[in-house]
Structures are given as structure tokens and as C-alpha cells.
Amino acid sequence: MLHIGSHLSFAKGYNAMGKEALExxxxxxxxxxxxxxxxxxKAIDASDVEAFLALAAAHGFVKLVAHAPYTMNPCAAKEELRTFARETMADDLQRMEYTPGNYYNFHPGSHVKQGVAAGIDLIAAQLNEVLVPEQTTTVLLETMAGKGTEVGRSFEELRAILDRVNLRDKVGVCLDTCHVWDAGYDLVADLDGVLSEFDRIIGLDRLKAIHLNDSLNACGSRKDRHARIGEGQIGLGALVRVINHPALRELPFILETPNDHDGYAAEIALLRSHWQE
Known part of the structure; x- marks a missing residue:
């Protein structure tokens, strides 16, 4: 079965998101x-969480992929911004334990002219400060498009962060199709080659989720502009190959395309129609 969903608003709580996902x-x-x-x-309502967990169990939900705020930059040049990032992630991971066993995805950050090596060290240092052995949440580094001074534009940069984390069983990777395409990984002409390179450098066992997005840009543009499925430079055919690839097909796929409720429903239906049993 294709495990797929979209970004939803947390404003109404967990159970409302679960009901919208079912719609x-x-x-x-x-x-x-x-x-x-x-x-x-937003404050977490324990009764809302309890209702959601019952709903999720009844309908066979797979792992959720929570997302940290964009303002969280673990490798910022200013200490107060790094402190905000550390405190935000620590608080988020505590909150994630209300819905145990899921994923927490974040953008590694921008080194702001400190250099990639310094950025990698700072990101890993934050993870080593906030990760704890008893947590059930797996923290995912997201692949980035490479605009500006972003860290995580290559598989090698992500591996360098992972290598510096002490609790390695608590971290993994979320691959964003728009981002890796914009970073220069050709998912259209060489999906197998991209995944082989990921496996060689990071290991496919560390890949836990996919952000499934088309891109408005050419491969290697380093711009990060998402497009609806089939309306960008990656195209429907290549994204269908992604969801059906033997190394990926069991992962949760999250749509981050520029859509409303009906648009997401249409994309999910479209992709399910191309799923190969």
C-alpha cells in the first residue's frame, strides 16, 4: 500500500488533522x-491526543513526519539564535512523546558564512545536546536544495553530521525530491544512480521518509521552488518511479506541493492510481 499524506495545520489539534487526513x-x-x-x-490537549491515537490505530496510520519551524537554525552565526534552536528542538522532542514513535524533520540550517565545516559541527553539537536515550522519536535531517549557505545540499554533508552524533539510532534522513533535484541529483535520468550514491554515502537504512514534490526549476538550479505533482521539471513519470522504487515504496511520502485541501486530495488519488501492487 502506498503510504502518503500531506502537510496539515496543527491549529485545530491532532484529531482534527487525523480526520482531515482520512478525508x-x-x-x-x-x-x-x-x-x-x-x-x-500550541498547547497539547491530552484528550485530543488520546482521540487521535485511537483514530490512527483504527485506520492504520503509519508514522507521522512532524516538521520543525523554518526559523530554527542550529548553525546560526549568532549565539542567541543557536540557543533558540536548541531550546525549540528540545521542547519539540518532549512534545513529540505525546505521539510516540514518529519522526521529527528539520532543515539542518545555514552556516551564514561561517563555512560548511563549522555549520556541520554546530548542527551535530545541538543534536548531541538535545537527543536522549529514552526518546521514541527519530530526528530526520532533510536534504536541502543548496541555496545560499544551506548545509545539507549533498549526501556527504549529511553523512558528516550523522557521523558526529552520539545517539546514532535516534537520527535519520528525509529526502525531499524537489530539494535533491535542485541540488543537482538527477532523479529523472538516473534515479537508481542517485539512490546508489545515497546508499554508498549514507546508507538506505538511514532513509526514513520522502517529501514528494515537483520542482519549478532545472536540475542543479539550487533555488528550492516546489511545484504540484506533474507540473514541474521533475514530472509525473519520474515521481511515479520514486513511489514505486523497491528501496522507497514502503516509506511514508509527504506532499509539500502548493495546494489546498482539494488539490492534495487530487494528488493523492493520482499517485495512488499509479501505485503498483
């Missing part, structure tokens, strides 16, 4: 843990 014919979803452009987090 979309989804069995997973993503959500921002707090305002994606700010630092405030």
Missing part, C-alpha cells in the same frame, strides 16, 4: 510543531 484518503501526514515562522507552540 484526503491519506494514512500519514506532516505538521509544523509550532508556527513555522515563529517560536510559539
Amino acid at each position: 484526503l484518503k491519506a494514512d500519514t501526514f506532516a505538521f509544523f510543531t509550532r508556527n513555522p515562522r515563529g517560536g510559539r507552540a
Whole structure:
């Protein structure tokens, strides 16, 4: 079965997101843990969580892929911004334990002219400060498009972060199709080659989720502009090969395309129609 969902709003709580996912014919979803452009987090209602967990169990939901706010930059040049990032991630991971065993995805950050090596060290240092042995959440580094001073534009940069993390069983990778395409990995002409390179450098066992997006840009543009499925430079055919690839087909796929509720429903239906049993 194709495990697929979209980004939903956390504003109405877990159970409302679960019900919306069912309306979309989804069995997973993503959500921002707090305002994606700010630092405030919505209070968690234990009864709402209990209702959602019952709903998810009844309908066979697979792992959720929560997303950290965009403002969280673990390798910022300013210490106060790194402190905000550390405190935000630590708080988010505590909140994630209300829905145990899921994923927490984040953008590794921008080194802001400190250099990639310094950025990698700072990101790993934050992970070593906030990860704890008893957590059930797996933290995912997201592949990035490479705009500006982003860290994580290559598989080698992600591997360098992973190698510096002490609790390695608590971390993995989320591959964003738009981002890796914009970073220069040709998913259209050489999907097998891209995945072989990922396996050689990082290991496919560390790949836990896919952000499934088309791209408005040419391969290697380093711009990061998502497009609806089949309306970008990657195209429907290549993304269908992604969802059916033997190394990927069992993973949760999250749509981050520029869509509304009906648009997501249509994309999920389209991709399910191309799923190969």
C-alpha cells in the first residue's frame, strides 16, 4: 500500500488533522510543531491526543513526519539564535512523546558564512545536546536544495553530521525530491544512480521518509521552488518511479506541493492510481 499524506495545520489539534487526513484518503501526514515562522507552540490537549491515537490505530496510520519551524537554525552565526534552536528542538522532542514513535524533520540550517565545516559541527553539537536515550522519536535531517549557505545540499554533508552524533539510532534522513533535484541529483535520468550514491554515502537504512514534490526549476538550479505533482521539471513519470522504487515504496511520502485541501486530495488519488501492487 502506498503510504502518503500531506502537510496539515496543527491549529485545530491532532484529531482534527487525523480526520482531515482520512478525508484526503491519506494514512500519514506532516505538521509544523509550532508556527513555522515563529517560536510559539500550541498547547497539547491530552484528550485530543488520546482521540487521535485511537483514530490512527483504527485506520492504520503509519508514522507521522512532524516538521520543525523554518526559523530554527542550529548553525546560526549568532549565539542567541543557536540557543533558540536548541531550546525549540528540545521542547519539540518532549512534545513529540505525546505521539510516540514518529519522526521529527528539520532543515539542518545555514552556516551564514561561517563555512560548511563549522555549520556541520554546530548542527551535530545541538543534536548531541538535545537527543536522549529514552526518546521514541527519530530526528530526520532533510536534504536541502543548496541555496545560499544551506548545509545539507549533498549526501556527504549529511553523512558528516550523522557521523558526529552520539545517539546514532535516534537520527535519520528525509529526502525531499524537489530539494535533491535542485541540488543537482538527477532523479529523472538516473534515479537508481542517485539512490546508489545515497546508499554508498549514507546508507538506505538511514532513509526514513520522502517529501514528494515537483520542482519549478532545472536540475542543479539550487533555488528550492516546489511545484504540484506533474507540473514541474521533475514530472509525473519520474515521481511515479520514486513511489514505486523497491528501496522507497514502503516509506511514508509527504506532499509539500502548493495546494489546498482539494488539490492534495487530487494528488493523492493520482499517485495512488499509479501505485503498483
